[in-house]
Amino acid sequence: MIDLKAAQQLDQQDPLRSFRARFVHEENEIYLDGNSLGKLPKEVxxxxxxxxxxxxxxxxxxxxxxxxxxxxxxxxxxxxxxxxxxxxxxxxxxxxxxxxxxxxxxxxxxxxxxxxxxxxxxxxxxxxxxxxxxxxxxxxxxxxxxxxxxxxxxxxxxxxxxxxxxxxxxxxxxxxxxxxxxxxxxxxxxxxxxxxxxxxxxxxxxxxxxxxxxxxxxxxxxxxxxxxxxxxxxxxxxxxxxxxxxxxxxxxxxxxxxxxxxxxxxxxxxxxxxxxxxxxxxxxxxxxxxxxxxxxxxxxxAGIENLRAKSIQQSEFLLGAIKEVLAPLGCSVHSPLDSKTRGSHIAISHSHAWQICQALLAGDQKTPRIIPDFRPPNFIRIGITPLYTRFEDLWLLVNRIQTIVNSKIYLQFDETKQDVT
Ligand SMILES: Cc1ncc(COP(=O)(O)O)c(C=O)c1O
Missing domain, CATH: 3.40.640.10 (Type I PLP-dependent aspartate aminotransferase-like (Major domain))
Structure with missing residues (x-):
């Protein structure tokens, strides 16, 4: 059973953890879209x-x-x-x-x-x-x-x-x-x-x-x-x-x-x-x-071999959490399961993927905004960027999707798509 504490422990053990501080981060926001547009390095x-x-x-x-x-x-x-x-x-x-x-x-x-x-x-x-x-x-x-x-x-x-x-x-x-x-x-x-x-x-x-x-x-x-x-x-x-x-x-x-x-x-x-x-x-x-x-x-x-090792570790962590927590709620993985044939993002499919994405982006008083992206017809793409992605971010994502689906929060969001998704 994965939990927040276990995720935080993995972050503490992460040899690349210092690189996160080299990027600009927004308060109360988790960015999981580095496979679309990477973050701003602080010195730029x-x-x-x-x-x-x-x-x-x-x-x-x-x-x-x-x-x-x-x-x-x-x-x-x-x-x-x-x-x-x-x-x-x-x-x-x-x-x-x-x-x-x-x-x-x-x-x-x-x-x-x-x-x-x-x-x-x-x-x-x-x-x-x-x-x-x-x-x-x-x-x-x-x-x-x-x-x-x-x-x-x-x-x-x-x-x-x-x-x-x-x-x-x-x-x-x-x-x-x-x-x-x-x-x-x-x-x-x-x-x-x-x-x-x-x-x-x-x-x-x-x-x-x-x-x-x-x-x-x-x-x-x-x-x-x-x-x-x-x-x-x-x-x-x-x-x-x-x-x-x-x-x-x-x-x-x-x-x-x-x-x-x-x-x-x-x-x-x-x-x-x-x-x-x-x-x-x-x-x-x-x-x-x-x-x-x-x-x-x-x-x-950081070294590309180190980045790859962390990307695989984080992807396996996320896949394990999806299987355990989200699969029973109608989510399935739409990416190869073997890390040898997978890059550094994972697509989760759900029939209400677009509305779930909107709910993630909205956050609430207790939960940070989470930014993945959406690709048609029904994929939520989770970008893992080992330079700044934390295990904690991935755990919070899974936890939040669980709440959004269980409590049907996604129904509060419009099905109309925006230009950039
Ligand atoms: C695989 C791939 N090729 C090409 C592009 C588009 O590249 P550009 O906008 O630089 O022409 C993208 C954009 O996301 C892409 O994912």
């Missing part, structure tokens, strides 16, 4: 104020040489430690959607793989939209979205068979957005390579949550956002990883001046940078690049 506001008032306010254009031009490289270097990659194989900027479009466009134009885009029903909608949009630009391209008939996990046999039968460019999210299913990256990369295919991995829900070794997993292309487990802030720059051997073979569909081999020569003729910088477009978003650095440093300091 002062750092940004200083950067803005000094570099922008005083140094102005001189800051390009003094600070700003070196920034993207610095981020790539730090990220390369996290992903076991060469820093020259990583760039920052744009959104995940834009990066995905650019790289898939480049792959289709290069004719290295057959013109077939393959994804599955577990992938995030933007990825599927980009694939669908590209088909309009490349009418000879086929698009296959494999449907597993459920949203918990991939049917690997079905996926591998689809690649074997009609090779092409495979686009998958390493950790899926609804259920947190975690694909065997190396196995799929190797299978794809054997069958004249290439995989583009969307790491948005994976980076900072699970250890990723791009080199050892034989990954050729990956990308993802930095505003979830990396705590980079809303709309923070995405990253793009492309293996070196592919750089000269891939052309950026947007020939912007920052992709030129020497942008400050102001050459009227475009000449692509020989490196991955060829995928840069316009002026980089310096302020948001500066804001993401503290989040990267925190993940590196």
């Amino acid at each position: 506001p002062d750092q940004m104020t200083e950067n803005i008032s000094t570099q922008w306010g005083k140094q102005l254009i001189r800051s390009w040489n003094q600070n700003w031009l070196a920034l993207p490289k610095r981020l790539s270097k730090k990220y390369s430690q996290l992903l076991a990659a060469d820093p020259d194989e990583l760039i920052f900027g744009e959104s995940t959607s834009v990066r995905l479009y650019q790289i898939l466009h480049a792959l289709l134009s290069s004719h290295q793989s057959p013109p077939h885009l393959i994804s599955d029903n577990l992938n995030f909608p933007t990825d599927l939209y980009v694939l669908e949009g590209l088909q309009k630009q490349f009418p000879d391209t086929a698009v296959t979205t494999i449907n597993y008939g459920q949203e918990i996990e991939a049917d690997l046999n079905k996926l591998l068979r689809a690649i074997e039968q009609q090779p092409g460019i495979v686009c998958l999210s390493l950790v899926t957005f609804k259920s947190a299913y975690f694909y065997p990256m190396k196995k799929i990369n190797q299978w794809a390579a054997k069958h004249n295919s290439i995989v583009v991995w969307d790491l948005s829900h994976a980076v900072g949550a699970v250890p990723i070794d791009l080199e050892a997993s034989e990954t050729k292309i990956a990308l993802g956002c930095t505003y979830k487990y990396m705590n980079g802030g809303p709309g923070s720059p995405a990253f793009l990883y492309v293996k070196k051997e592919l750089h000269p073979k891939l052309d950026n569909p947007i020939q912007g001046w920052f992709g030129h081999e020497s942008p400050f020569d102001f050459d009227p003729k475009y000449k692509a940078s020989p490196g991955l910088e060829r995928f840069n477009n316009g002026t980089p978003p310096i302020l948001s690049m500066q804001a993401v650095e503290a989040g990267i440093d925190l993940v590196l300091q």
Whole structure:
């Protein structure tokens, strides 16, 4: 039987507990949505104020040489430690959607793989939209979205068979957005390579949550956002990883001046940078690049293996509590039960999931507000961010859902959904 005391004891024993104090927290509020938008690292506001008032306010254009031009490289270097990659194989900027479009466009134009885009029903909608949009630009391209008939996990046999039968460019999210299913990256990369295919991995829900070794997993292309487990802030720059051997073979569909081999020569003729910088477009978003650095440093300091160990421990704790307390009340787990195939969030399904979410957000005099998120049709997603999530938070969540369902508190809340859920 789990209780609050046991949860607090686990928090006291947590070797990563000091990292929680490095983030901004609201009183009387439990945040379990770090898989959607990570929390604000405490040092960022002062750092940004200083950067803005000094570099922008005083140094102005001189800051390009003094600070700003070196920034993207610095981020790539730090990220390369996290992903076991060469820093020259990583760039920052744009959104995940834009990066995905650019790289898939480049792959289709290069004719290295057959013109077939393959994804599955577990992938995030933007990825599927980009694939669908590209088909309009490349009418000879086929698009296959494999449907597993459920949203918990991939049917690997079905996926591998689809690649074997009609090779092409495979686009998958390493950790899926609804259920947190975690694909065997190396196995799929190797299978794809054997069958004249290439995989583009969307790491948005994976980076900072699970250890990723791009080199050892034989990954050729990956990308993802930095505003979830990396705590980079809303709309923070995405990253793009492309293996070196592919750089000269891939052309950026947007020939912007920052992709030129020497942008400050102001050459009227475009000449692509020989490196991955060829995928840069316009002026980089310096302020948001500066804001993401503290989040990267925190993940590196904590160590991704330690974060993963805590994430698994907390996930098992939560799953145990759901089974014991919430399953008899009509809740079921909509995530893989084996930690080896699960990222760092857990989806709970209930027929009144939306109203339960609203009741959690409202709190009451005795209970803190609890912020999870909702994904249709009926999932409450619980993000576990080991940098700041406490066992106590997870216990309070389960306890509160129990009260909300038992006392039918959720019936006080409207079924109408808001824009951001
Ligand atoms: C897996 C995945 N890919 C892509 C996106 C969207 O990325 P962006 O808004 O940076 O284009 C999200 C957003 O949550 C996501 O979860």
